[in-house]
Amino acid sequence: MTLPALSSTLERYRRGAFIRVVNYHSTPRATRDELARELAGFARDYAPVTLDDLDRLFETGEWRHDKPGLIPVFYEGYRNSATVAAPLCDELGLTGWFPIATSFVDCDPEHQEAFARAHWISLVEEDTRGGRIAMNWDEVAELSRRHVVFPHTAHHEGFDTVLSDADIEREVVGSKTALEAVTGQEAPAFVWLHGSSHGQSPRHDAAVRDAGYRYQFANTMIHRLR
Amino acid sequence: MSTPPLDSSGPAEPLPSTAELLARGDITGIMRACHERRLEREGIPMVLTLADERGPLVTATDDDRRVEGGAYADVLERYAAALTPWARDDDEGALITAMQVLAYTHFAPGAAPVTEEDAR
Numbered sequence: 001m002t003l004p005a006l007s008s009t010l011e012r013y014r015r016g017a018f019i020r021v022v023n024y025h026s027t028p029r030a031t032r033d034e035l036a037r038e039l040a041g042f043a044r045d046y047a048p049v050t051l052d053d054l055d056r057l058f059e060t061g062e063w064r065h066d067k068p069g070l071i072p073v074f075y076e077g078y079r080n081s082a083t084v085a086a087p088l089c090d091e092l093g094l095t096g097w098f099p100i101a102t103s104f105v106d107c108d109p110e111h112q113e114a115f116a117r118a119h120w121i122s123l124v125e126e127d128t129r130g131g132r133i134a135m136n137w138d139e140v141a142e143l144s145r146r147h148v149v150f151p152h153t154a155h156h157e158g159f160d161t162v163l164s165d166a167d168i169e170r171e172v173v174g175s176k177t178a179l180e181a182v183t184g185q186e187a188p189a190f191v192w193l194h195g196s197s198h199g200q201s202p203r204h205d206a207a208v209r210d211a212g213y214r215y216q217f218a219n220t221m222i223h224r225l226r
Numbered sequence: 227m228s229t230p231p232l233d234s235s236g237p238a239e240p241l242p243s244t245a246e247l248l249a250r251g252d253i254t255g256i257m258r259a260c261h262e263r264r265l266e267r268e269g270i271p272m273v274l275t276l277a278d279e280r281g282p283l284v285t286a287t288d289d290d291r292r293v294e295g296g297a298y299a300d301v302l303e304r305y306a307a308a309l310t311p312w313a314r315d316d317d318e319g320a321l322i323t324a325m326q327v328l329a330y331t332h333f334a335p336g337a338a339p340v341t342e343e344d345a346r
Contacts, residue, residue: 002277004318006306009325012275013299016286019276020333022269038268058276061284063291072269197318198279219322221275 001199004220012221016061019049019222021071021097026078027085028126036088039072043092046070050095051148051188054215058224073097073217075152076121077104079132082139086147098143099152099191099217102175104134119156120193137182144183150213151175151190158193159204172207188214195219248331253308257323260330271329273298297340302328 002008012018022042027035047065056062063069072089074081077100089096107115109132116123116133127133135143143149153162154175162171176187190213197218198205208216209225216223247255263270276283286292306313306324313320332340 001279003316004321005316006302006313006321006324007315009275009321010299010303012277012283013273013295013302014292015283016288016291016295017276017283018273018295018298020271020273020329022271024269034268058278058284061286061288063286063288068291068294198277218274219272220318220325221277224276224278224280226280 001205002221002223003199004197009220019054019057019069019071020046021073024072024074024085025076025122026124026127027074027080028124029080029084030126032084035085039088039092039094042070042072043094048093048095071097073099075099076156077101077134077152079135082135082143086143090146096147098147098149100140100149100179101152101154101156102178103154104156105137105140107134109133121156140179141182144185148188149179149183150187151179153192156193159196159201162204168204168207173211176211176213189217191217197221198223198225244331253305253327256331257309257327260326270326271333272325273329273333294340298328301332301340
């Protein structure tokens with residue numbers, strides 16, 4: 001298991017085993033232009049990273065584009081990830097990666113603000129004006145045609161609060177099943193709340209591996225599992 | 227040299243840019259600026275490493291990529307020494323803090339590309 005440590009991080013950098021990511025959360029319409037400028041800068045200087053690109057990098061160490069790669073990651077499954085961020089990625093030719101808390105999507109819009117506040121999903125003013133905060137399943141399906149969508153657990157949970165077998169089944173397996181039923185594709189990756197690394201808990205690691213995930217995203221690294 | 231605390235009571239002065247902080251070698255100031263960002267408007271850049279849990283990690287085939295990774299490593303080592311000399315090697319929070327400053331300085335929009343010179 002690769003645990004987070006300064007010495008091993010330095011070694012992997014020196015071997016060229018790295019990828020740039022930019023992590024986003026709510027992307028409100030009110031600040032769309034600023035986001036557009038930032039993403040346009042990234043699109044100018046970096047190449048998009050598809051799932052195939054990441055697979056190849058792990059398998060061969062080869063990066064096949066002229067520019068270095070960049071993964072914009074839009075966390076949680078906010079409605080504005082689908083209505084603001086994704087269209088900008090489309091315009092700019094970026095591949096967005098969208099970790100989605102699947103029970104946030106399932107939650108009745110009337111209760112989504114409370115769901116968010118109960119589950120560490122941060123909100124900006126625009127998210128609290130009423131109406132739906134999470135993307136809906138049609139938007140998830142649409143996103144998956146051009147971008148990468150994968151579970152961020154069901155309820156935006158960390159491994160340290162997912163304790164029983166039923167909890168693990170719901171958060172690790174159920175979230176994958178729900179997403180795949182809508183997208184018709186294998187969910188290729190998983191990420192815990194707080195970006196906990198693989199290797200912190202053998203029981204949870206086994207659950208993630210056995211569920212069939214290929215990657216686990218974490219705060220300091222991307223783990224290839226299968 | 228280090229930036230004064232952000233809660234000082236005098237009249238507000240314009241905050242120095244990342245480039246100015248970097249030129250001064252004010253790594254603590256860069257850390258503060260990095261943590262003061264408006265996250266609904268700016269993403270959090272990170273240069274993540276790749277870890278293969280199936281077996282040995284493949285080394286990048288591209289010389290440029292290894293050179294760039296070497297420069298990132300040298301800068302991260304320097305920032306970790308400046309910010310988190312108290313940390314254990316496996317202190318994840320300390321590692322994240324140093325990596326955030328690295329990415330904010332050398333990868334965020336408008337940041338200077340990392341060079342071997344940065345590591346000196």
